[in-house]
Amino acid sequence: MNTSITTDLEKCRNLLKEGQLIAIPTETVYGLAANALDSKAVKRIFEMKGRPSFNPLIVHIHQMEQLPILAKDIPKKAYDLAEAFWPGSLTLILPKQDIVPEIITGGKSTVGVRMPNHPLTQELLKGLPFPLAAPSANPFTRVSPTSAQHVWDYFGDRIPAILDGGPCQVGLESTIIGFEGDTPILYRKGGIPREAIEAVVGELRVSTENETSPEAPGMLLKHYSPRTPLIVCDDIREALKQHSHKRIGVLSFFQEDFPSATKVIILSKNKMMEEAAMSLFEALHTLDASGLDLILAERFREKGLGSSINDRLFRAQN
Ligand code: TXA
Ligand code: MG
Numbered sequence: 001m002n003t004s005i006t007t008d009l010e011k012c013r014n015l016l017k018e019g020q021l022i023a024i025p026t027e028t029v030y031g032l033a034a035n036a037l038d039s040k041a042v043k044r045i046f047e048m049k050g051r052p053s054f055n056p057l058i059v060h061i062h063q064m065e066q067l068p069i070l071a072k073d074i075p076k077k078a079y080d081l082a083e084a085f086w087p088g089s090l091t092l093i094l095p096k097q098d099i100v101p102e103i104i105t106g107g108k109s110t111v112g113v114r115m116p117n118h119p120l121t122q123e124l125l126k127g128l129p130f131p132l133a134a135p136s137a138n139p140f141t142r143v144s145p146t147s148a149q150h151v152w153d154y155f156g157d158r159i160p161a162i163l164d165g166g167p168c169q170v171g172l173e174s175t176i177i178g179f180e181g182d183t184p185i186l187y188r189k190g191g192i193p194r195e196a197i198e199a200v201v202g203e204l205r206v207s208t209e210n211e212t213s214p215e216a217p218g219m220l221l222k223h224y225s226p227r228t229p230l231i232v233c234d235d236i237r238e239a240l241k242q243h244s245h246k247r248i249g250v251l252s253f254f255q256e257d258f259p260s261a262t263k264v265i266i267l268s269k270n271k272m273m274e275e276a277a278m279s280l281f282e283a284l285h286t287l288d289a290s291g292l293d294l295i296l297a298e299r300f301r302e303k304g305l306g307s308s309i310n311d312r313l314f315r316a317q318n
Contacts, residue, residue: 025165031134089191093178226288
């Protein structure tokens with residue numbers, strides 16, 4: 001296929017109206033998008049990703065008025081969160097309206113909705129008569145793409161267009177919040193720290209059906225995985241000694257002095273958590289393409305975005 005990496009919004013809209021898939025930039029990661037109201041187009045997303053059909057997709061909107069069209073029985077706390085964080089890296093899981101095709105929700109009675117904060121994709125959505133269903137634009141279980149090039153590397157000749165919005169500024173997938181009655185539940189840690197959400201709606205319960213249960217596929221344990229084995233460690237120097245006969249890549253927060261490593265990537269020289277999150281998947285893509293035997297990744301402090309980064313690192317380890 002003649003794939004183009006493009007900024008031509010009109011071309012992208014026309015492809016989507018024809019029922020085709022394209023990749024779109026968001027502030028979190030790139031998505032593999034289709035008309036959310038077209039079951040046939042949405043089915044092709046699952047096929048392209050090799051994703052099991054029980055694993056539901058997020059629907060992307062650009063204005064608040066679209067929320068009650070897609071979801072019903074919306075708790076006040078959901079509106080509070082939407083007002084605080086949209087457009088942004090927050091997905092709300094809410095009871096679905098009939099208009100949302102079953103294929104999107106994997107047969108569930110709920111739908112995930114998000115308003116992404118990326119100017120190009122907002123512009124794209126504004127000119128479309130339908131919202132966009134989009135999972136991260138990576139094959140099932142692989143590392144999410146944070147640049148047009150990453151998407152190209154995965155799907156280059158299989159989709160007609162990749163809308164190029166530059167590198168993703170948040171770099172971690174959205175934080176996912178659902179509800180039991182009025183109680184907010186954390187389904188996936190992500191680009192908005194748990195603490196920021198709790199400042200708006202009070203203490204979150206963490207979904208117990210996460211991690212390994214197919215009931216909550218967003219939290220499948222093996223996920224975000226490079227092909228190269230990865231170990232999360234507290235003491236990288238010690239781990240380097242233990243694996244001294246191997247070609248090792250180090251993924252470090254800010255330290256750079258690891259003489260026995262084959263390759264070292266620093267996530268943020270200035271010790272900025274936002275920068276570390278933004279650089280994480282790019283670093284995993286690079287290390288994975290560097291012919292290494294093993295990646296040693298430094299564990300972050302379990303706080304704020306550090307907790308979301310750790311979540312991705314632990315899944316990458318499996
Ligand atoms: O930042 C993001 O959320 C990115 C960008 C493209 O928006 N999207 C993304 O989609 O990460 P995806 O499909 O890779 O991950 C969304 C997760 C899925 O693993 C799915 O299980 C969960 O959200 N999810 C979606 N709808 C759900 C629902 N109704 N109930 C429970 N989990 C749901
Ligand atoms: Mg994903």
